[in-house]
Amino acid sequence: MFSFTNVIHIIIIFQGVLLTLYILIANKKKLKSDFLLATIIGTLSLQILGFFLMNRGIGSAFFLSFNCAYGFLYGPLLFFYNRSITRKHFGFKLMHLTHFIPFALVCLIVFTINKGICNPETTIGYTVHILTYILLCFLEVRRYKKVVKDNYSRLEWLNVGWLQGVFVVFSLIFLVDILQAMAFFLNFGTAHLENIVYLLILAAINLLYFNGFTISGESRGFSQEDLALTASLVSRKRFDTSLKENQLLIESLEKHLSTSESFKNLNLTIAVLARELNVPKRTLSELINDHYDQNFVDFINTYRINAAKERLMNPTDPNETILEVLYEVGFNSKSSFNTTFKKKTGITPSEFKSRNK
Structure with a gap:
């Protein structure tokens, strides 16, 4: 029998995979922002798929050990997605891969010692990591608004509140995640906090798609x-x-x-x-x-x-x-x-x- 948590998992996985595939096949002319958007939504769906399988007793050890690595992935993905919207000639360069070093190191440790590292220190580490990137995203949006006002007459280009909404939702996800980790190690119940995280993830997916994908065809961003x-x-x-x-x-x-x-x-x-x-x-x-x-x-x-x-x-x-x-x-x-x-x-x-x- 499926619990409420499992139902949320299924909704996120189904919607996330569907939207990811649609983004990748809908437009013949793909923008960098489209690929990054699909990557973020696809990654969220993949992580929730791991939780779902783990709850069903499938690959529990693997998904549990790998779970904390995702926390070091979302910050750089959001940062570069944000830049793909605010920068006119954004291009992903080799040096940008340095932003993914923490994620790669965590994966290497997991596969090397074949043991999970999801402890309080790691949870705080990836939370600080993503919140730092989110702060950089907020500063980038602020700069974007200023530059647009000085150079362009398209007032609707300033409507990027949805993007700030995405950053707020992701911040809440990881802050609630910390509370959940603290409750777990203190032997308190975590079910309600866990469901709040999943509902916030669902909100993030919908905010990203229904706003991000609709503006992907517009020419915007500053040089x-x-x-x-x-x-x-x-x-x-x-x-x-x-x-x-x-x-x-x-x-x-x-x-x-x-x-x-x-x-x-x-x-x-x-x-x-x-x-x-x-x-x-x-x-x-x-x-x-x-x-x-x-x-x-x-x-x-x-x-x-x-x-x-x-x-x-x-x-x-x-x-x-x-x-x-x-x-x-x-x-x-x-x-x-x-x-x-x-x-x-x-x-x-x-x-x-x-x-x-």
């Missing part, structure tokens, strides 16, 4: 050039907008955006706008940051929202919808448009439209 631009804005002298040449540049920028309406270009970047104005990218970025006190995405979205307000007050077609307006002015997401519109005006687009009929 080293983008990162260098953001870094240059941190320590520098403020742009002196009182100088005549800078005043002329401000006038040129505002005139260009008003006449060309290049802000309506969904994929407008600071580099593209700088080429259109024939000015250095760094100069334009410093001007926007210091004169308008805005980063690039906020600056461009100000023009987009002003255009949307004009369109809603004076529609060319009385039947024109808000959805049509947001696409016309350069947005690609209704949620991003609504959020930005309310931030700039204090009311929603629907309320604005109703008040200006």
Whole structure:
């Protein structure tokens, strides 16, 4: 008879294997993030398969001895998966294999002495290991948001809260795992804590797939050039907008955006706008940051929202919808448009439209 724990095992194994196979065969053009996503979900499924077989009395000694090795594998996998999303030209290099040395050493010890090493010290060790990598992932996402705001006008690229949610869930998995290990060595009951871990693993798999795989086809991530631009804005002298040449540049920028309406270009970047104005990218970025006190995405979205307000007050077609307006002015997401519109005006687009009929 299957227990509740066994049922959770079966669900994780079935869903995990199914999703792993689907990721690997669904798209003809595979991205590095797809392979890493499939590896993480597949590894989680494989570990739970070991627990399931162990509970059924199959290969108990092997799966028990090998179990702690997984703890040293998830940190690097999450770290590189995170980078495959936040970095435009991410590539797995030979030197990256050094991140997997702890996992390899644990496996070597297990196979050499043919004995499990799942003791409190090992549990604390792999927990600290993965939490360190998760901290690095959080810092990477923070850097990613900053660089995107300085270089791109795609507001929806900033919607990476799901990725942070994955890191939180993995942190909880290993923190509860420590509590479970402590309870076990103190001869307390661990069944409830064990089931919490499995439910968190199930949540992690679903968060990874239903968010990670849906964005895998989108072009996002920053380049080293983008990162260098953001870094240059941190320590520098403020742009002196009182100088005549800078005043002329401000006038040129505002005139260009008003006449060309290049802000309506969904994929407008600071580099593209700088080429259109024939000015250095760094100069334009410093001007926007210091004169308008805005980063690039906020600056461009100000023009987009002003255009949307004009369109809603004076529609060319009385039947024109808000959805049509947001696409016309350069947005690609209704949620991003609504959020930005309310931030700039204090009311929603629907309320604005109703008040200006």
